[in-house]
Amino acid sequence: MSESMDMSRMCSIGLLTHDYYDDLDNFIVQAEGAGHDFVVTPISHPTLRRVLNEENTIDKESQENWKDRPVFDRKDLIIKSADQSARAIGLLANWIHLDSPDAEIRLCSELALKQEIDWACHISLTGLIFPSLPTGSLYNTARVINSAVRSMSFTQFLVRVPLTDKSNVQGNIPWKQWNRLRTLAEYNTKIHVALELTSELPTDEQLLDMWLAEPIKAVIVPAEIFVENSKGYPVLSKPHQRFIKKLMDKMKPDMIVTLPTTSIHKLATPSSYSEYITYLNRHLPELQDVDRFATGYQDFLQAPLQPLMDNLENQTYEVFEKDPIKYQQYEKAVYKALLDRVEHDSDYVTTIMVVGAGRGPLVNCCLRASEKSERKVHIYALEKNHNAFVTLQNAKADIWGDKVTLVFADMRKWNPPAKCDILVSELLGSFGDNELSPECLDGAQKFIKENGISIPASYTAFASPLASTRLNNNVAAYKDLVHYETPYVVMFQQVCELAAPKPLWEFSHPNKHVGSDGPINNLHNIRYSQVTFDVNHDMMMNGIAGYFESVLYKDVMISIHPKTHSPGMFSWFPIYFPIRTPVQVPQGSKVTLDFWRLTDEKKVWYEWTVSVHGKQGEEMTVLPIHNVHGRSYYVGL
Amino acid sequence: MSESMDMSRMCSIGLLTHDYYDDLDNFIVQAEGAGHDFVVTPISHPTLRRVLNEENTIDKESQENWKDRPVFDRKDLIIKSADQSARAIGLLANWIHLDSPDAEIRLCSELALKQEIDWACHISLTGLIFPSLPTGSLYNTARVINSAVRSMSFTQFLVRVPLTDKSNVQGNIPWKQWNRLRTLAEYNTKIHVALELTSELPTDEQLLDMWLAEPIKAVIVPAEIFVENSKGYPVLSKPHQRFIKKLMDKMKPDMIVTLPTTSIHKLATPSSYSEYITYLNRHLPELQDVDRFATGYQDFLQAPLQPLMDNLENQTYEVFEKDPIKYQQYEKAVYKALLDRVEHDSDYVTTIMVVGAGRGPLVNCCLRASEKSERKVHIYALEKNHNAFVTLQNAKADIWGDKVTLVFADMRKWNPPAKCDILVSELLGSFGDNELSPECLDGAQKFIKENGISIPASYTAFASPLASTRLNNNVAAYKDLVHYETPYVVMFQQVCELAAPKPLWEFSHPNKHVGSDGPINNLHNIRYSQVTFDVNHDMMMNGIAGYFESVLYKDVMISIHPKTHSPGMFSWFPIYFPIRTPVQVPQGSKVTLDFWRLTDEKKVWYEWTVSVHGKQGEEMTVLPIHNVHGRSYYVGL
Incomplete structure (x- = not known):
C-alpha cells in the first residue's frame, strides 16, 4: 500500500487532560512538542462547584446575586485568556447535572453551564465538550443545551458519547441517549458528537457503521484502549484500526488522544499515541477514480437530470x-x-x-x-x-x-x-426509470423488428431505509415542503442503511403490451410496491436510498446497487428520497416503504410513504404520503 | 325537560338506499314525503363494473380507450342530472378495490372512482360517500382518495366507517383503518367521516368519545339497529340515544336513516325512523349560560390575554x-x-x-x-x-x-x-400562572403584613394529552412554526382526552423565598415537570389540554379542571398547546409530557415536548422541544 500524502485527508490531533493546569500555556507547549495540534482541558476549576451550594457554603444573598449575574472569579478559570483559545478545546464542568431530581441543582447547573459557555464564546474558544449525557432522563439536559447553543457561532459544541456501554457492549445504549438528545433538539446543527472509543467494540458492524450517519466532529482515543505490540509500543487492535480509518476517511474528525496517568505501555513516549494516530491517518485506503471525480459532491444534494425536458451541456x-x-x-x-x-x-x-x-x-x-x-x-x-x-x-x-x-x-x-x-x-437514471426510459423506449419500440432486442433489456429500482444526519440537515436547510418531497442524486458518504435494499419494480423492453402504433396511454408504466425491512437495532430513519440494476443483455449487467455495484462505474450516484420527519425505528421493528410511480398526460412522478410497526404489529408511526400528485416534484413528458 | 326549539341545533335527515332506482326523482319525492331532507343513493349501476374487465368481456382496444378517457354511458348512471344534486348524496361504487393485489383491478378501480367523482363534481352533487375501507392494507386507497379529492370543492367527500367491527366490539378496529387513511392523507380537510352506528356499542365510553375528535359530517343509523318498543314502534336503546344526542350536540352531523328491506318493526311506517331521529334531536340537553356565552367560540383558537403588557378593553x-x-x-x-x-x-x-x-x-x-x-x-x-x-x-x-x-x-x-x-x-389565566400571576404577586407581596394572606392562596396547572382533528387543522391552517408553538385559549367541543389530566406544578402566596425587598431575580418561578399517562386504546394525539385549579382560601376553590370544574363558571376556557405533528399512541403505551415554565429578565414562556413509549418501554416517538427559548410565544414581564 503506497503512502497517501494527500494533506487534505489529514486530521488534527489533540491531547486531552482531565487535570487542572494552573499553567496552561506550559501544558500547551509540551503537548505541541509531543506532536499535538491542540489540547483539550477543563475550562474551570472544580472550585466552581460551590455554586451548587449543596452544603449551604455560600450565604443566601451572594448565592442569589450569583444566580442573577453568574460571573467567574479569576481563580476559578483554567483557560484564562483568548491567547489560548486557538490551541484549546474546553471541557465543560463534569459535576453539572441538568436532570437532577433536585430543582435547585438543575437550576444552578444550568446557570453554571451557561456561564462556562459565555466565557468560551467571549474568548473565541475553538470548541467545547459536554462531558457526558445522564444515563436516565435527559429532557432538561436537551432543553438547556438546545437553548444554550443558540448564542454560539464560532465556538463548536460537542457532546462526548462513548461508543459502548460497559454493561452492554452489543447494544447501542450511548447512541440511544445521544439520539434522544438530538431528537429533542431537532437535529440542531450546532450540536456535534465527540465519539469516545472504548476497549470493547461491538462485533455487529452496523453498531459501528450507524455512527457514520452522526455529526461526529471529534474522536477520542483514550490511551487505555491501546495495547502493547511485541516490541512494547502502544498500538490499536485491528478492529479499532479499521473503524478509526473509516471514520477518518468518511468524516475527517479531529482525533483526540489522552496520555495514561501511569505508564501502561513500556516503550511509550509522550508522542507515541499521536504518532500512531498519524500513522493510521497516512494509511487510509487510496482514493479511487470515483472518489476523485466526486470530491466535493459527497452528501451534496443534486437535482436529478431531466434529459427529456432539458438538453444536456x-x-x-x-x-x-x-x-x-x-x-x-x-x-x-x-x-x-x-x-x-x-x-x-x-x-x-x-x-x-x-x-x-x-x-x-x-x-x-x-x-x-x-x-x-x-x-x-x-x-x-x-x-x-x-x-x-x-x-x-x-x-x-x-x-x-x-x-x-x-x-x-x-x-x-x-x-x-x-x-x-x-x-x-x-436513458437510465439513478432509480432506473426516473429519467423516463420506459416512456422513451415505448415510443422507440416501433423501430424494432419482430424478435429484435433492446439493450438494456430490463432495469429494476431498489430502495432501502437510510440514516444520515447530514442529508437530513441538508434537506431541512431549505425550510420548505417542496425540498422534502423531491428526490436528489447524492454521492453517499455519511450515511448508514437500516437494512439491505429491496427491489421495488422492473421495466422490460420491448414491452409486449405496447402495440405497434405505440401506447394509447401511459397507464402501463404505473407501478406500486410495498416492501418491508426488518431492523435489528434501535436506529433513526432520515430518508430512502434508491438504486438500480439493469440487465443490458443476458448476463451483462450494470448496477449501482451496493451489493452488485459495477466496480469503478461512476456515471450514477444513488438517488435519495427525503422524508418529512425523522422516524424512530426501535430494535426489532419493521419499516415499510410504499412507493408509487405515477403518470398523467403530461408528467411522471413518484409518491412515497413510510410506516413503522412494532414486534407485536402495533403501528408506531405512519408518515403522510409524500409528493401527492407530483405537487413538489415531477418529470415532464 | 323542556323541548328545545332552537332550530340552529336541528340536523338534516337523509334516507339511504342501496337499491338502484331508475326513476330517482320519484324516490326523492317519496323520501321527502316521509320526512327526509335528502336521499343517499348509488351514483351508478353495477353494470359499470364491466370496466374491471375481470372476465375479458370488453375488447382490448375499447378497454384501452376507456382507460384513456373514462366516459359514462348514460344508462350507467343513477344520478343522471344536476336537478337531483341538491337533494342527493351519492354512494361510490362498492366494487371498487383500490388495494387489490391485482394491479389491473387497482388501476381500473382508480379510474372508475375518478370517473364517478368527476361526474359528481360536474353536477354539483352535495356529497359523496366512499362505501368502505379495505380491511387489510389501504395505502393505495389512501393515495387515490387523497389525490382525487384535490379537485373537489363544492362536493363533500365522506368515508363510511362503521362504529364497531362485528368481530371485536370492544376494540377500535374501524377507527384504526380510518386513522391510517387520514394519517396517510395528512389530515386532508376535504375527507370527512360518515359514521355508521352498529347494534352493539362498546361499553368503554372512550371508544365512543374518541369519535368526537373526528371530522364527522354524517351519521348513518340503519333501520336494523332500532328495536321495537312495547307498542311496536321502532326506537333506539338508551346507549344509542345518548351517543346520538352527544354527536348531534357536539357535531351537528347530517343524520342518515335506512328503511328495512323487510318489515322488522310491526308498526313502523316509512316516516317512523326519521321521526324518531327528529324526536331525539329536539330533546338535546338544554344549553347552559356558558354555551350561549361561547356560541361561535367552540374549538376556536384565541390568543391568551397578556394583561400585563396590554390594557384590557x-x-x-x-x-x-x-x-x-x-x-x-x-x-x-x-x-x-x-x-x-x-x-x-x-x-x-x-x-x-x-x-x-x-x-x-x-x-x-x-x-x-x-x-x-x-x-x-x-x-x-x-x-x-x-x-x-x-x-x-x-x-x-x-x-x-x-x-x-x-x-x-x-x-x-x-x-x-x-x-x-x-x-x-x-390574575389567573387558563393555565393558572400563564398571565404572570406569580411575578405580579411576588411584587405585591411586600404589601402584606407578617401572617397576612393572599387570596388566591395557591394555584396548580394541569395537563392532559388531547385528540382533536378540528384543533389540529385549525393550527395547521396557519402553515407556520409560530402557530404550532403558541398556546391558545379554546372552548373545547370536538375533542377527546387520551387520559385524565395530571398536575404539573403549583404556586403559593405569599412565597417565603421572596425577601421583603421583593425578589432579586425570577428564577424561583421556573418550573419543570414530567408527567406520564397510560393510554388504554389506540389513539392519536394532536395537542395538550391545559387547566388550572386554585385554592382561594382554605376549602374555597375555583377550578376549570374537567373533574372539579366550578359549575357554571365561564371566565376561563381551557388552554391548548399544539404539537407539531400528530402522534400515534398505540394501545397500552405511555405518553409522557415534559413541560417547562421558564424566564429571563424580560419574559416568561413555556417549552414542551411529548414522547411515547411502548409496553416494553421502547421509544416510539420523541418530538422536538417546542418553543425553544420562547422563540414563538412568550409573555412579556
Whole structure:
C-alpha cells in the first residue's frame, strides 16, 4: 500500500487532560512538542462547584446575586485568556447535572453551564465538550443545551458519547441517549458528537457503521484502549484500526488522544499515541477514480437530470463519457447480441439504432463490438439535442463514414425508414426509470423488428431505509415542503442503511403490451410496491436510498446497487428520497416503504410513504404520503 | 325537560338506499314525503363494473380507450342530472378495490372512482360517500382518495366507517383503518367521516368519545339497529340515544336513516325512523349560560390575554364581570378569611388590598363579605389601566366613599403607606400562572403584613394529552412554526382526552423565598415537570389540554379542571398547546409530557415536548422541544 500524502485527508490531533493546569500555556507547549495540534482541558476549576451550594457554603444573598449575574472569579478559570483559545478545546464542568431530581441543582447547573459557555464564546474558544449525557432522563439536559447553543457561532459544541456501554457492549445504549438528545433538539446543527472509543467494540458492524450517519466532529482515543505490540509500543487492535480509518476517511474528525496517568505501555513516549494516530491517518485506503471525480459532491444534494425536458451541456457529456465501465459493458452486450443473432461469416448487416446518441459514445461501442465480433452493422444514431448533433456530424465526417446514419429527431416521434435488430439506449437514471426510459423506449419500440432486442433489456429500482444526519440537515436547510418531497442524486458518504435494499419494480423492453402504433396511454408504466425491512437495532430513519440494476443483455449487467455495484462505474450516484420527519425505528421493528410511480398526460412522478410497526404489529408511526400528485416534484413528458 | 326549539341545533335527515332506482326523482319525492331532507343513493349501476374487465368481456382496444378517457354511458348512471344534486348524496361504487393485489383491478378501480367523482363534481352533487375501507392494507386507497379529492370543492367527500367491527366490539378496529387513511392523507380537510352506528356499542365510553375528535359530517343509523318498543314502534336503546344526542350536540352531523328491506318493526311506517331521529334531536340537553356565552367560540383558537403588557378593553371587563360563580367564590373566600382573622364585635379594621382592581368587581366582593361577616374593612383598590381607573373613580364617588382608597399604580412598583391583612387578586389565566400571576404577586407581596394572606392562596396547572382533528387543522391552517408553538385559549367541543389530566406544578402566596425587598431575580418561578399517562386504546394525539385549579382560601376553590370544574363558571376556557405533528399512541403505551415554565429578565414562556413509549418501554416517538427559548410565544414581564 503506497503512502497517501494527500494533506487534505489529514486530521488534527489533540491531547486531552482531565487535570487542572494552573499553567496552561506550559501544558500547551509540551503537548505541541509531543506532536499535538491542540489540547483539550477543563475550562474551570472544580472550585466552581460551590455554586451548587449543596452544603449551604455560600450565604443566601451572594448565592442569589450569583444566580442573577453568574460571573467567574479569576481563580476559578483554567483557560484564562483568548491567547489560548486557538490551541484549546474546553471541557465543560463534569459535576453539572441538568436532570437532577433536585430543582435547585438543575437550576444552578444550568446557570453554571451557561456561564462556562459565555466565557468560551467571549474568548473565541475553538470548541467545547459536554462531558457526558445522564444515563436516565435527559429532557432538561436537551432543553438547556438546545437553548444554550443558540448564542454560539464560532465556538463548536460537542457532546462526548462513548461508543459502548460497559454493561452492554452489543447494544447501542450511548447512541440511544445521544439520539434522544438530538431528537429533542431537532437535529440542531450546532450540536456535534465527540465519539469516545472504548476497549470493547461491538462485533455487529452496523453498531459501528450507524455512527457514520452522526455529526461526529471529534474522536477520542483514550490511551487505555491501546495495547502493547511485541516490541512494547502502544498500538490499536485491528478492529479499532479499521473503524478509526473509516471514520477518518468518511468524516475527517479531529482525533483526540489522552496520555495514561501511569505508564501502561513500556516503550511509550509522550508522542507515541499521536504518532500512531498519524500513522493510521497516512494509511487510509487510496482514493479511487470515483472518489476523485466526486470530491466535493459527497452528501451534496443534486437535482436529478431531466434529459427529456432539458438538453444536456457539453461538459455533462464530457464527464459521463469518461466512465471506464459503463461503455465496456455496453460494448460487451452488443458484442454478445451480435454473436447470438448472426452466424459467423454471414453477410447479414445488423441494423442497430442508438436512440439518444449524445456525442456518440454508444455508436463507438457498437462499432467496436462489430469489429470484435466480425459482424457487419449499420447504425442509425438518433439525437434530439441540436448541439450534440453537431459533434455527431463531426464524428461521421472524420471517422464513421457510411457505417452510421445520423438522424436529428425525438425518438417518440420519428418514423424510421426501416426497422432495427438492436435498439441501444442509455436513458437510465439513478432509480432506473426516473429519467423516463420506459416512456422513451415505448415510443422507440416501433423501430424494432419482430424478435429484435433492446439493450438494456430490463432495469429494476431498489430502495432501502437510510440514516444520515447530514442529508437530513441538508434537506431541512431549505425550510420548505417542496425540498422534502423531491428526490436528489447524492454521492453517499455519511450515511448508514437500516437494512439491505429491496427491489421495488422492473421495466422490460420491448414491452409486449405496447402495440405497434405505440401506447394509447401511459397507464402501463404505473407501478406500486410495498416492501418491508426488518431492523435489528434501535436506529433513526432520515430518508430512502434508491438504486438500480439493469440487465443490458443476458448476463451483462450494470448496477449501482451496493451489493452488485459495477466496480469503478461512476456515471450514477444513488438517488435519495427525503422524508418529512425523522422516524424512530426501535430494535426489532419493521419499516415499510410504499412507493408509487405515477403518470398523467403530461408528467411522471413518484409518491412515497413510510410506516413503522412494532414486534407485536402495533403501528408506531405512519408518515403522510409524500409528493401527492407530483405537487413538489415531477418529470415532464 | 323542556323541548328545545332552537332550530340552529336541528340536523338534516337523509334516507339511504342501496337499491338502484331508475326513476330517482320519484324516490326523492317519496323520501321527502316521509320526512327526509335528502336521499343517499348509488351514483351508478353495477353494470359499470364491466370496466374491471375481470372476465375479458370488453375488447382490448375499447378497454384501452376507456382507460384513456373514462366516459359514462348514460344508462350507467343513477344520478343522471344536476336537478337531483341538491337533494342527493351519492354512494361510490362498492366494487371498487383500490388495494387489490391485482394491479389491473387497482388501476381500473382508480379510474372508475375518478370517473364517478368527476361526474359528481360536474353536477354539483352535495356529497359523496366512499362505501368502505379495505380491511387489510389501504395505502393505495389512501393515495387515490387523497389525490382525487384535490379537485373537489363544492362536493363533500365522506368515508363510511362503521362504529364497531362485528368481530371485536370492544376494540377500535374501524377507527384504526380510518386513522391510517387520514394519517396517510395528512389530515386532508376535504375527507370527512360518515359514521355508521352498529347494534352493539362498546361499553368503554372512550371508544365512543374518541369519535368526537373526528371530522364527522354524517351519521348513518340503519333501520336494523332500532328495536321495537312495547307498542311496536321502532326506537333506539338508551346507549344509542345518548351517543346520538352527544354527536348531534357536539357535531351537528347530517343524520342518515335506512328503511328495512323487510318489515322488522310491526308498526313502523316509512316516516317512523326519521321521526324518531327528529324526536331525539329536539330533546338535546338544554344549553347552559356558558354555551350561549361561547356560541361561535367552540374549538376556536384565541390568543391568551397578556394583561400585563396590554390594557384590557371595557368590553372584556364587561364580559368577565358577568361570571355568576367566580365572584361568589371570591366573596366566600374573603368572608371566611375575615371570620378567621377578626373576632366578632372587634373594632379592628382589616386592610384589604385589591391588586388589579379593574372596574371594581373584587372591591364589591370584599365590601359584601365585610357586611355579611360584620367585620370592618378598609380597601385599597390598585389599578394600572388608566381607562378602568376612571370607572373606579365613578364607583368611589357614587357608592364606595371612604371605605375605598384608589391607587393608580403598577403593583410591582408601588410603595404602600401601610401593609395589608389580605391581598386579593384575580390574575389567573387558563393555565393558572400563564398571565404572570406569580411575578405580579411576588411584587405585591411586600404589601402584606407578617401572617397576612393572599387570596388566591395557591394555584396548580394541569395537563392532559388531547385528540382533536378540528384543533389540529385549525393550527395547521396557519402553515407556520409560530402557530404550532403558541398556546391558545379554546372552548373545547370536538375533542377527546387520551387520559385524565395530571398536575404539573403549583404556586403559593405569599412565597417565603421572596425577601421583603421583593425578589432579586425570577428564577424561583421556573418550573419543570414530567408527567406520564397510560393510554388504554389506540389513539392519536394532536395537542395538550391545559387547566388550572386554585385554592382561594382554605376549602374555597375555583377550578376549570374537567373533574372539579366550578359549575357554571365561564371566565376561563381551557388552554391548548399544539404539537407539531400528530402522534400515534398505540394501545397500552405511555405518553409522557415534559413541560417547562421558564424566564429571563424580560419574559416568561413555556417549552414542551411529548414522547411515547411502548409496553416494553421502547421509544416510539420523541418530538422536538417546542418553543425553544420562547422563540414563538412568550409573555412579556
